Amino acid sequence: MSNFSDPASPAAATARSKRATDLMRQGLAARHRAERRFRRYGLIAIVLGLTFVLFLLTSISATGLPAFQQTYVELDIYFDPEEIDPEGTRLPKTLSRANYAALVRSTLRHYFPEVSERRALRELYKMVSSGAGFELRKKVMQNPELIGTTETIWVPTSDDVDMLVKGHIDRHLPESERRVSDQQIAWIDQLMARGKLEKRFNTLFFVNGDSRQPELAGIWGAVMGSVYTLLVTLSLAFPLGVGTAIYLEEFAPKNRWTDLVEVNINNLAAVPSIVFGLLGLAVFINFFGLPRSVPLVGGLVLTLMTLPTIIIASRAALKSVPPSIREAALGMGASKMQMVAHHVLPLAMPGMLTGAIIGMAQALGETAPLLMIGMVAFIVDVPGGPLDPGTVLPVQIYLWADSPERAFVEKTAAAIMVLLGFLIMMNALAVYLRKRFERRW
Amino acid sequence: MNISAMQQARVAAPAAATTIKMHTPEPSFQEREFAGTVGTVTVDNPKIVSRNVNVYYGDKHAIKNVSLDVGANEIVAMIGPSGCGKSTFLRCFNRMNDTIDSCRVTGEIRLDGEDIHNQKLDVVQLRARVGMVFQKPNPFPKSIYENVAYGPRIHGMTKNRAELDELVQLSLEKAGLWEEVKDRMDQPGTGLSGGQQQRLCIARAIAVSPEVILMDEPCSALDPIATAKIEELMDELRANYTICIVTHSMQQAARVSQRTAYFHMGDLVEVGETSDIFTNPRHKLTEDYITGRFG
């Protein structure tokens, strides 16, 4: 009779536990292997993910960073009174109508006196951005004293020159296959040699609105459009979302009707954003007759889109407030409103703010619904308020990505960098707020 | 000579061998089934009178026709196995069950002869008169001062800051916490130790001058020293307040209460003087519970 037949004997018990230990030891190696394998998979996944992100960021930065520099040419402009204001009236109307491009041209002719043929002259003139004239006008309008004096100023070159200087146009290609002629290359080299042509920080990119000329195109219009849009969105979506969340979480009776509302809110969060754009087009523009392309309508549409996000995040924040705090407040004789206002809301606020900021970040990156309400229009002026036509950063990126000029490639990447910068700032703000106001209980 | 030697010494077996079936004590109710509350539910000078109270959670009948009086300045302990309804019954006294949607309470509960379900009695006022201390110490995540001052503030009980300061100090003194916290009134109440937090909650409750204090397992999260302090405090508070305590610890019920009520599956099985309940319970269910035969 084996020991195992006698379960009561201590020897049998020892033998059994020894056998169990042995069996366990056999399985142990396999269990550890499985665990190591799983950890390796996780590590590989993370490394892959990080690699992709890194690749994306590097490629965008590599493309976009040159856009923060722009080739400028130094011009010694003689503000010729004959050209600007032959009658000497100094009237703003006369000053603004004057032909400043002629001043630029005369300076260029002065730089290269040997050029006289019409064709060659046109090529020479094309090297300087058409924005140079506007620049001069601005200066004269600000300070009419300049007339009759000579001033050295730096003006942007045309985008083709810029591209050549940055090396994006290959000067070894046959002349017919590039946008810069041999003659122009020679002039560029001469100017460079004379120190009259160099790359400088591109302030225009940050202060200008959109333009057909890549060297003049800037993102300020889009940034302001985004700011106004988000202001409208935030001021509508946050109070509405938080209010809805509080009502649903704290006050609404739990019945089939509120369940239906809850399911619908959750579903709304998953509705494709372009649908909201269609809704906005139909309701705000066609029905209420609000103007197209304005940040107000954009903000309204984005409000519809971010509301579910904010409601869901706010409800989660409210749910995470421990019920013991509610009981404590009610047990003290606080009314439900007092309980929410004094205790629940302060504790849920960090979570709500985080949710709102994440919703805002989502809205900041949204393109599709804004296309539907006409914010894709080409608008040069920087919007001065939510009722001025404008565009937003992602739409601006979309527009530039669609433009044929070589110089817009780097502008696109630079705009993406700016957009990413804003997104990172908003997320950092969310993290900061959470850390700052988080309370332990 | 030690005991093993004693065992070896030739000791005549007593007439009755130990294998003979022993008569176990026979309470008046032999069956383990419930057949109406045993003991006297009424008291001479009742603070709270409850009659035929029923509580339903949806379809679940959580409290079945319970009648129980709570005498003025007495500590009544409610004991019973988990889920027997003792906490639910306690929460009827300040209508905390109202906050649960699916919960329905029927029957009559009178506080000083006034029906607490009466339309004229605001639940906010009721809860100021019947304070509550919860299982887990739950001070507000605010300063110690604000915790105690909260009740008087929302009920508008003081006219100015000086009065409020005085009331806060008085409440903390009554709760035996003043000496420990007087130098750090502006620090968060959640930074105190568990026992101090619970006493802070008691101070918070008595700051609104309640007549009755309900305690729902107030010491279940505390160590024995903190528990002893709370029990001592309860004994002191009894002079001015009526206290109902729900507890899992029979020893605690035995230590602090004058009367004990035993609940089982929503029934009030037995109620009586604490000394009787714990030495000589009359119902078999009570006996089995307090001697550790189930539950």
Next chain:
Amino acid sequence: MVEQHTVKRFDAELNNLRSLVLKMGGLVQEQIEGAIKALDDEDLDAARHIALRDQLVNRYNVQVDEDSVNLLARRQPMGSDLRLIVALEKTVADLERIGDEAAKIAQMVLRIYDSGGTAPNHGLLRDVPAMAELALRLLTGALDAVARMDTDKALEVARRDADLDEAFGAAIRHLSTYIMEDPRNMGHAINAVFILKALERMGDHSKNIAEYVLYYVKGKDIRSIEGKQATDLAVTSA
């Protein structure tokens, strides 16, 4: 047996305590029988042995005390468990006293037969055997009641104690006639009184034990209620 505690070990400990008390009871019975036999046989060695063995009885007492205190401290018994431990603890105290009385009889045996004086008149001790038997029967009954926690038995013991008291009175009257007959009997008569008194005390202690059984079962101390009322209570709820 005590059963069905959620903590099985508690059952075992309570049963242990009870069997320890019953063993002690058995030892005490033996002590009484031995003392009476030594008196009967005029056996001095046996009497010395009995007197010495009282220490063993005391040791049981100490052991039961320790065990009960342990149980009280560690299990915090409530309800019937608490009453059982209290009843056993008190039973053991009474058993110890009975043991003392048996030892006292053994010492009387030594005093009577080891003093070198004349042997006592046989008539002086003639009531002892009958009383001893009665006392033993009461003790056996009480221990029986403890073993089964039997209220009927306990009530019987409580009632029969009166018989022993009556027998004691009769024996004293007998003794006084002997003293009047011959004052020289005085010395031995006093010894005889001690023996009779010891037996009478045994009856009282047995009655106490029976009352503890009633206390355990009924939850009421029968001594606090007088006479007929007590009997009624005991009978009606039996």
